[in-house]
Amino acid sequence: MAEYKRPENEQEFKENFKQKKPLMNDTQAHIESSRCLFCYDAPCMNACPTGIDIPLFIKQINTGNKQGAAKTIYDSNWMGNACGTICPTEVLCEGACVYNEQDAPPILIGRLQNHATISVIKSGKQLYFPGEDNGKRVAIIGAGPAGISCACELRTLGYSVDIFEAKAQPSGLTVHGVAPYKISNEEVMAEMDYLQNQLGYNILYNHPISTKEDLKKLESDYSAIFIGVGLGKTANLQMTGENLLGVHGAVEFIEELRSKHSEVKIAQKVVVIGGGNTAMDAASESARLGAEEVTLAYRRGKESMGAYDFEYDLAVSAGVKGLFNASPVEIIGGERVEGVRFVKTEIVNGRLTNIEGSEFTVACDMVIKATGQAKQGKLLRLIDKLTLDEKTRIVVNSDTNQTTNPMYFAGGDAINGGAEVVNGAYDGKLAANGIHQWITDNQRQPKT
Amino acid sequence: MSKKDKIDLSVNFAGIKAPNPFWLASAPPTNSGYQIMKAFDAGWGGAVWKTLGMPTINVSSRYGSTNYGNSRMAGFSNIELITDRPLEDNLREMAEVKKHFPDHAVIASLMVDTRQEWEDIIKQVEDAGADGIELNFGCPHGMCERGMGSAVGQEPEVLKTIVEWVKQAATVPVITKLSPNITHITDPGLAAVHGKTDAISLINTVKSIVGIDLETYAPYPIVDGKGTNGGYCGPAVKPIALHMLKDLMQHPEISNTPISGIGGIETWRDVVEFILLGATSVQVCTAVMHYGFGIVREMEAGLIDFMENKGYTTIYDFAGKALPNVTEWKHLNLKSEVRAKINEDKCIGCDLCYIACDDGAHQAIALPTDGSRIPLIIEENCVGCNLCSLVCPVEECITMEKFDDGKEHETWHELTEQNRIPNTWNDDRAGGKGHYVPEPTEALKHKRKDKSGINNKAM
Known part of the structure; x- marks a missing residue:
């Protein structure tokens, strides 16, 4: 028996996809913020990829200065609200909280963060202003977390910024790829509007940059270009049956879910292939959409999964069943998928090896492939002198995020191969x- | 019969008998017979009726508080006056309480002006069945503007005269309640004794302003846009009360007078501490205003457990036992040395001890360079000040360990007698001579580093 009933309408959808980190009220925030020890050189702060002064903003919440708290957060991280809910805080700030050392519950930093940021977003209070116009224009490819953060920062420095976005909404995976129980579309868009209203960068929607000509135009019109293109579609498994009806990529499945909610049709029996956080999300989401049986199949042992433990636990609590040491061999079916054929695996001399004759089939009517996203190599290779590493990631100088083509800078999944929103920010x-720095230095150098 | 059954909490306080030393102080919780009966039923042994006198008119609002972190009412302030109910109502209810609880102590707190008024009201409360009288010479707000309350408590001669009037009129024991709003508590204490008071109670509330409203710029509690000084009480004033209690109990002319301790008492530990400094009954107000009469359950159970563990059967077995250990600074042993020790297994790595010591004390704690967060005590720099152990959020993680061999004993007093104290500006005998302190410019090496290297707009 499934844990969740199929949601028939938006209200039932919201019930099934209840926010994992709901907004704290003032009382909760006061009690929670009172517990913070204000550690010296705080481990939470050091664990935050954006280095937010967490003890400071918690103290500000505790003293009734929510706006000051929000400013502290946004000073370090333009995606302050999204990160509060989406970040895997269990392994970042909250995982580093010293209370863990004595088995006391860590401070709920993510939720406190949202308590402050939501408050200023709702008030619309302007905390930032564009810098004095310096006459320079910068183009940003992609309105994801990296692109938006780059735009915000550039605006405060006085640059004019145009963002070229292939889709119709900003924030990238925040709105298209994150599980709906982590953040709602409305919440994502409220922060996007809040930032854009204050800083006034342009976003050109439905405007993909995909050809050499597009790039040439940017290079001639702008002083610098930031690449925040993220990753592409779900990678192919190169397996028989992959094109059958009912076989979906996880990224595409989640994107549809984020926009269509209860209108997404889930099958009775779903097999999710993969062991990363996206696989956990897809499995958990299938269960919450009311699938009778959701099997999460991973070719290695449970301990080898790339997913965080808490993400797996969340999927299990939604009714997902784990199937480990099972490698997919073939997706079977006529026109529609009818099952996945697996072979059992084991580690022999440190190598993953199929066990001969151990094939078995799991019947299903839907398969979700969560085996990684394709890289944006096609576009990136159109850029002159842009060095990519062996995994098709853009190589950058880690102090400036400048690429090997000096007028191009890059960030987010395009340089790390797929990480968190906070890394993009x-x-x-x-x-x-x-x-x-680069533009300023160039100006100082006399032209020869 | 268990040891617990042998424990007898009853007291005879200057002739006022009560089943236990837990009394309600004269305050809002003793405003009516209803409240006092409810309190006795809940386990309180006595109650000092909210001060009777010429009925007043009160303002709205009346209370303010000091909150600390997540703790409400760490300190509490009020600008309420003595009773605003007619005397007749109070007396009728008092008689009723005594009828239901003949063995409990009902004490009438009084505050009037002329000698005639004192004589009249004493007669009336005695007729109503009061077991004792408490003279309110402490109220520091409102009533003192009319020459009563703390206006009396701050004038030892006036205080003595009124005590004498009362003693001549009263047949029941008289307790004189003192104000802490004075430089030497022994001055009014001695005056009360000279006036032949039977007992003393202290402290009344401390003159205070608990805070200012940041919208209206008025002090709390706000009455139509204005405020006035209040009387401060609650846990925050306990240290002041303990000190004044000690001062009286160590005074040779006062120490034989029973003292009822008041000031921030909320738990059994507070009760035991007051008794150890000589109090033989305790009075409580703020804790009841915060948690209700039921709070006495914790006090009573804790006191009984303490007495059982220590083998005491009455509170008189340990009353005043801490007094010999409270001495003057000049008699403390300068040769005694303690130093901090960090229990690595308990340390959670908050590093508050490090920063407290480095910024607020003696630069005697270092951070490890291996990336762990367990700080190290620099023994030669540690002066044993306790600060690290006080800020440490983990119980028993930082302990202060004895470092001397216990053989040497030398006090400032002895050094003075032997003419061995520092007496030049750069004396070699200066206690901190040679003690390591970093060079001033070392301070700038700690400049907060911006870990990301990204511009921070807050800066």
């Missing part, structure tokens, strides 16, 4: 300062 801000 950090990269975008870093790159903006790199751009500013």
